[in-house]
Amino acid sequence: MTDQNDKAAPGSEAELDALFAEARAQTTAPSEKLMARILEDAHRLQPSAQTLPGTVPPIWSRIHGALGGWPIIGGLTATVMVGIYIGFSDPTLVQLQGLVDEDVEISDFFASDTLFFEEGTS
Amino acid sequence: METALDQDLELSDQALLVLYCNGDQQAAALLTQRLAPRLFSFCIRLLGDRSEAEDVVQEAMLRLWRMAPDWQQGEAKLSTWVFRVASNLCTDRLRKRGDIGLDQIEEPTDERPDAEVLLMQADRKSALDLALANLPERQRQAVILRHIEGLSNPEIGEILGINVEAVESLTARGKRGLVAALSHKKEELGL
Numbered sequence: 001m002t003d004q005n006d007k008a009a010p011g012s013e014a015e016l017d018a019l020f021a022e023a024r025a026q027t028t029a030p031s032e033k034l035m036a037r038i039l040e041d042a043h044r045l046q047p048s049a050q051t052l053p054g055t056v057p058p059i060w061s062r063i064h065g066a067l068g069g070w071p072i073i074g075g076l077t078a079t080v081m082v083g084i085y086i087g088f089s090d091p092t093l094v095q096l097q098g099l100v101d102e103d104v105e106i107s108d109f110f111a112s113d114t115l116f117f118e119e120g121t122s
Numbered sequence: 123m124e125t126a127l128d129q130d131l132e133l134s135d136q137a138l139l140v141l142y143c144n145g146d147q148q149a150a151a152l153l154t155q156r157l158a159p160r161l162f163s164f165c166i167r168l169l170g171d172r173s174e175a176e177d178v179v180q181e182a183m184l185r186l187w188r189m190a191p192d193w194q195q196g197e198a199k200l201s202t203w204v205f206r207v208a209s210n211l212c213t214d215r216l217r218k219r220g221d222i223g224l225d226q227i228e229e230p231t232d233e234r235p236d237a238e239v240l241l242m243q244a245d246r247k248s249a250l251d252l253a254l255a256n257l258p259e260r261q262r263q264a265v266i267l268r269h270i271e272g273l274s275n276p277e278i279g280e281i282l283g284i285n286v287e288a289v290e291s292l293t294a295r296g297k298r299g300l301v302a303a304l305s306h307k308k309e310e311l312g313l
Binding site for chain 1: 142143145147150151153154155158159162163166167172176179180183184187188190191246247249250269270272297300301304
């Protein structure tokens with residue numbers, strides 16, 4: 001027993017403080033098993049970055065979520081690409097010869113509509 | 123074990139919790155190393171039973187992981203929050219079983235080397251543990267948190283849900299009770 005312990009016999013507040021100091025030095029460590037169990041719980045319950053409090057996900061992330069994910073976005077992209085292709089492709093590639101008469105007559109089915117335009121310009 | 127992340131950045135508990143939410147597994151390990159030993163020390167002194175103390179610490183930490191995504195920055199210290207959870211869990215257990223029986227505290231043995239020295243140290247520790255066990259529950263919690271775990275009075279107030287004046291009153295009465303109990307043991311312990 002050390003001199004400090006000999007002096008620290010119980011009976012006064014100062015002596016009690018010495019006992020508290022000894023108690024602080026004699027803490028019982030948790031077992032490795034407990035630490036492992038706690039970490040196991042931590043990893044099992046670990047949230048993803050999207051659930052962070054107070055954070056707003058980037059605009060692309062929100063669009064991605066609103067549209068319904070990659071399958072939907074893939075389908076939309078394919079549709080847009082097909083539309084662009086049709087829009088820019090050469091219409092003469094469509095061969096109509098032999099399917100319709102070569103003499104084509106253009107008729108103005110809505111001749112009366114031109115009246116409105118003429119009235120608007122006067 | 124102090125890791126490079128802990129040593130270099132000296133991150134706060136709150137910052138580690140945010141990293142944990144971001145998927146950083148090292149952050150969980152650091153928080154566990156910081157908080158679990160302190161919680162365990164507190165719980166085993168309150169409950170006097172290693173197995174029960176381990177269960178309480180695991181449950182308190184489990185609630186911390188569950189609460190992590192909803193943690194509001196700046197509201198309270200993380201350590202204070204988790205101590206409050208552990209304190210409440212200990213209180214529940216103590217109330218279920220009545221109180222700590224004095225016979226549940228381990229008696230010192232003389233089978234180890236330097237048995238005489240160890241016996242005297244164990245006697246002093248047991249004397250303190252016995253005296254603590256005889257205090258009313260709130261006084262016991264306040265004294266352990268203040269004088270053994272080293273928390274501040276405002277922190278203890280948050281944990282126990284009382285104001286600082288009430289904490290001071292509890293610890294003062296607790297210390298008086300301990301002095302009285304230990305003075306009776308003085309001769310018996312040969313101190």
